[in-house]
Amino acid sequence: xxxxxxxxxxxxxxxxxxxxxxxxxxxxxxxxxxxxxxxxxxxxxxxxxxxxxxxxxxxxxxxxxxxxxxxxxxxxxxxxxxxxxxxxxxxxxxxxxxxxxxxxxxxxxxxxxxxxxxxxxxxxxxxxxxxxxxxxxxxxxxxxxxxxxxxxxxxxxxxxxxxxxxxxxxxxxxxxxxxxxxxxxxxxxxxxxxxxxxxxxxxxxxxxxxxxxxxxxxxxxxxxxxxxxxxxxxxxxxxxxxxxxxxxxxxxxxxxxxxxxxxxxxxxxxxxxxxxxxxxxxxxxxxxxxxxxxxxxxxxxxxxxxxxxxxxxxxxxxxxxxxxxxxxxxxxxxxxxxxxxxxxxxxxxxxxxxxxxxxxxxxxxxxxxxxxxxxxxxxxxxxxxxxxxxxxxxxxxxxxxxxxxxxxxxxx
Ligand code: F3S
Numbered sequence: 001x002x003x004x005x006x007x008x009x010x011x012x013x014x015x016x017x018x019x020x021x022x023x024x025x026x027x028x029x030x031x032x033x034x035x036x037x038x039x040x041x042x043x044x045x046x047x048x049x050x051x052x053x054x055x056x057x058x059x060x061x062x063x064x065x066x067x068x069x070x071x072x073x074x075x076x077x078x079x080x081x082x083x084x085x086x087x088x089x090x091x092x093x094x095x096x097x098x099x100x101x102x103x104x105x106x107x108x109x110x111x112x113x114x115x116x117x118x119x120x121x122x123x124x125x126x127x128x129x130x131x132x133x134x135x136x137x138x139x140x141x142x143x144x145x146x147x148x149x150x151x152x153x154x155x156x157x158x159x160x161x162x163x164x165x166x167x168x169x170x171x172x173x174x175x176x177x178x179x180x181x182x183x184x185x186x187x188x189x190x191x192x193x194x195x196x197x198x199x200x201x202x203x204x205x206x207x208x209x210x211x212x213x214x215x216x217x218x219x220x221x222x223x224x225x226x227x228x229x230x231x232x233x234x235x236x237x238x239x240x241x242x243x244x245x246x247x248x249x250x251x252x253x254x255x256x257x258x259x260x261x262x263x264x265x266x267x268x269x270x271x272x273x274x275x276x277x278x279x280x281x282x283x284x285x286x287x288x289x290x291x292x293x294x295x296x297x298x299x300x301x302x303x304x305x306x307x308x309x310x311x312x313x314x315x316x317x318x319x320x321x322x323x324x325x326x327x328x329x330x331x332x333x334x335x336x337x338x339x340x341x342x343x344x345x346x347x348x349x350x351x352x353x354x355x356x357x358x359x360x361x362x363x364x365x366x367x368x369x370x371x372x373x374x375x376x377x378x379x380x381x382x383x384x385x386x387x388x389x390x391x392x393x394x395x396x397x398x399x400x401x402x403x404x405x406x407x408x409x410x411x412x
Pocket of ligand 1: 299357358382
């Protein structure tokens with residue numbers, strides 16, 4: 001790789017051992033992918049800060065970085081934790097794990113990370129420009145940044161994200177390059193989609209057809225909102241290795257079908273109608289028991305608009321005494337929900353807003369401590385990932401259906 005004077009200086013150890021090792025790692029990645037050089041990044045999002053994904057080795061690594069005096073050079077946000085530390089006792093985590101998790105939080109604070117602890121950094125101030133090169137982890141956010149914002153990032157793992165945060169560099173390859181961002185197959189949408197859940201089902205269907213190709217969605221409505229695009233981004237990473245999608249007339253690199261395909265011919269054109277929509281939803285609704293015990297909304301973390309929609313559904317109703325209703329979001333969005341009185345409505349119904357965490361990041365033991373037998377959700381991503389991680393089945397359906405289940409205690 002061709003290195004600048006400054007990069008050679010870092011590699012020579014002039015800025016310390018931690019930066020030297022970071023540069024070595026980025027060069028090794030760059031060489032593995034034939035990157036000709038490094039590029040500057042001004043935005044990093046670090047994945048794997050929850051205890052069970054970080055593990056002792058990762059915790060040791062970030063402590064070493066912080067204790068060396070090295071600090072993040074660029075604006076860096078961080079992913080969710082293994083618990084909501086304001087409600088840890090009711091979320092099944094032990095005090096010992098909590099204290100370890102808080103040590104990680106402290107370490108990240110020392111290194112200069114912005115402690116937003118969310119998978120939706122773009123909702124809390126980490127908002128890259130169109131065309132900007134960034135280094136983000138957290139696959140759902142990576143796909144949102146590439147597809148919806150038009151920023152450019154490869155999916156960074158924990159160590160490479162840390163290295164980019166410390167050096168402000170990332171190797172130039174993959175989705176940083178125009179030619180790797182073109183759509184490859186078309187999904188024509190022939191049915192009305194009414195809520196984020198249904199958009200999630202659309203991507204579930206499309207991603208399963210061609211698991212390695214970038215999809216181009218055609219006929220999505222102009223009125224599609226960020227919540228739907230957020231839901232689409234989350235499920236794509238679970239069912240496909242593609243790290244972006246296009247939606248013609250909606251996402252910024254797809255003003256036309258031709259632009260989305262980079263002037264090439266689509267390798268396939270598939271149709272998505274009402275039948276495919278219902279089939280996709282049913283395919284993830286795998287739990288066999290009708291009893292519901294955990295209804296989880298907020299994967300990816302809820303926007304304030306999604307919480308407003310939930311409040312409309314729960315207002316004046318009571319969650320069944322056998323059911324936990326959790327609405328998951330980031331701390332800033334929760335603060336707004338508190339101010340709007342949304343949190344109070346949810347609490348009065350018997351639910352709770354949890355922040356800065358996600359049940360996928362809980363340990364299996366934590367889930368066992370809580371005694372849940374299944375999970376019910378309106379997120380295709382959560383319905384897909386939670387059973388794989390925790391070995392429990394999920395019910396998947398529209399928001400109204402999930403809230404009805406929370407109230408009745410039964411999935412219909
Ligand atoms: Fe976020 Fe957890 Fe879903 S990290 S994208 S809420 S699986």
